[in-house]
Amino acid sequence: MDFAYTARMQELRQQVGGFMDAHIFPNEQRYHEQIAAAGNPFAHPAIVDELAAQARTLGLWNLFLPESPLGAGLSNLEYAPLAELMGRVVWASEVFNCNAPDTGNMEILAQFGTPEQQARWLQPLLAGEMRSAFCMTEPDVASSDATRIQLTIQREGDDYVLNGRKWWASGALRPRCAIFIVMGKTAPDSPDAHRQQSMVLVPRDTPGVTVVRNLTVMGYEDPESHCEVTFENVRVPISHLLGGEGDGFAIAQARLGPGRIHHCMRCTGAAQRCLELMCQRVTSRIAFGRPLAEQGVIREWIAESEIEIAQARLLTLQAAWTIDQQGKKAAQDMIAMIKVVAPNVLQRVADRAMQAFGGGGMSSDFPLAFLWTQGRTLRLADGPDEVHKRSIAKSALRRYAK
Ligand SMILES: Cc1cc2nc3c(=O)[nH]c(=O)nc-3n(C[C@H](O)[C@H](O)[C@H](O)COP(=O)(O)OP(=O)(O)OC[C@H]3O[C@@H](n4cnc5c(N)ncnc54)[C@H](O)[C@@H]3O)c2cc1C
Incomplete structure (x- = not known):
């Protein structure tokens, strides 16, 4: 490597x-x-x-x-x-x-x-002129298991008709968001649970599409927006199908691989920034006669953060290298591992930095609190930690429990 x-x-x-x-x-x-x-x-x-x-x-x-x-x-x-x-x-x-x-x-x-x-x-x-949203998660079913999704996509003549409800569609309320990629079921009765789903391209202004509301993220109104969207008899031409009928699950897997490690790369950068801000703050702030940086406990936080960020960075690079050299499938475990590690590292480093900042760390005067929420939410978005750990364990058992 x-x-x-x-x-x-x-x-x-x-x-x-x-x-x-x-x-x-x-x-x-x-x-x-x-x-x-x-x-x-x-x-x-x-x-x-x-x-x-x-x-x-x-x-x-x-x-x-x-x-x-x-x-x-x-x-x-x-x-x-x-x-x-x-x-x-x-x-x-x-x-x-x-x-x-x-x-x-x-x-x-x-x-x-x-x-x-x-x-x-x-x-x-x-060209950066348009924005888009990806609608997979549904409020009514456990969507970390994509075979559970319920939105229906029924063929009627030369059209598909969509009915169902999604939430957490990031970006859906941004002014330039014009296209939704929607995952639903074209063959709910297929014996192959992974071939029941398809993806369809739905312009946001199609009749029957309603962006019901934005969901706050731990109390924040995230400028990205994360929305609940309903689809009521939404009709699009069959030419809006992405890939083939039944390819939805496979396309979702293809989408989440590199996308997941992009999040991890950004998490590492966010954690690095929190660490740097923490170091700057504790050297300039005096308590009990000396800079906070001279307290052993604070040095411990700095050292732990430095170690964890270096580990996350290396694992991200290894996952990226494995995708490049051996393909997404061979990198599956690596991607799952870093998807668990990086958001948790960000959450821990941001938490230490907030504590080192005192009350200021809780405010929006500094980016720490919002970065903490990024780490926290990324333990769910693109798959919860537990689901990634499940697949890591499954693969380890396959390899070692002979
Ligand atoms: C900020 C944010 C942005 C998002 N953006 C998007 C987006 O753009 N498009 C989109 O479609 N979705 C998006 N999501 C949704 C996100 O991907 C889902 O919340 C996530 O996949 C989990 O699905 P769920 O909420 O239905 O949880 P559920 O499937 O109900 O799971 C709940 C909990 O059960 C536990 N669990 C589930 N399965 C297992 C298991 N096998 N073993 C052990 N424990 C388990 C986990 O702890 C999990 O957190 C976003 C979420 C957030 C918070």
Whole structure:
């Protein structure tokens, strides 16, 4: 295994890091001010467009999409340190058109979309002009088991008719979100539980689609929006089917592989930022006659955080390397492992940093509390920890319990 940064990676790292220092960190406050001024928590702030135009000119655009002529042509391993840098600020990835859930949606459109579907939805997504949502989870069934989903997709002549209810569709209330990728059942009675599902492309403005509400995330109104959506006799032409009938489960697996490790890369970056903020704070703040940094307990938090971040980074790189060298299937266990590790590391490091910040750590004056919620929610989003551990254990038992 060789995770050494190539010359190209080092150059890109410098470029993305330089961009973060010059344009993202200095505008963190402005981003929130522009959203507040818009009077809509999901508004698209002008600063994102301004900076995206600059990033695109510099070629820092669509850096994900490994092995595709549509992206920057980076491998997963090459992309990892760049996504880590972007993860230091929650909205930065969008400036580089590398944000969830659009990246995962673009990947499956690139992999499974017809030329017509790609022209209509993938191209504007790649250009950053459109946003998308992925609708799989349902409030009425345990959706960590995708075979349980209930939304129906029935063929009627040249149309599919959709009926059902989804929630946690991230991005669905963003002003530019125009397309939903919806997973439902075309063959609920098929004896093969993994061939019952299909995916259909549904424009947000299709009659019968209702974005019912946004769900707060641990009390936060996340600018990304996470929505409950109902589908009542929603009719789309059969040409809106993504892949073939019965391919839905397999497409979901394809989507979640690299998407999961992108989250992990960003989590590592977010944890790194929390650690750096903690170090800066404890050296400048005096209590009981000396800087907080001189307290043994605080040094322990710093050391533990440093160790855990290094472990998460290495495991992420190993997962990325395995996908590149041996394919997604061979990397399945690695992806599951890092998907458990990285959000937990972020949660623990952010928690220590919040404690070191005192009351300030609980406020929105610093990014720590929101980053903590990112770690906490990512222990559920894209599959709960327990489900990943289940598959890791299954695989270990297969290997060792002979
Ligand atoms: C911020 C956020 C954004 C999200 N974005 C999206 C999105 O864009 N699109 C989308 O479709 N979904 C999205 N989700 C939903 C997310 O993927 C689901 O919440 C997750 O997959 C779990 O499904 P569920 O909520 O139905 O939990 P359930 O399936 O009801 O599971 C509940 C709990 O049961 C336990 N459990 C389940 N199975 C097992 C097992 N085999 N062994 C042991 N314990 C088990 C776990 O602890 C699990 O947390 C998002 C969620 C959040 C919080």
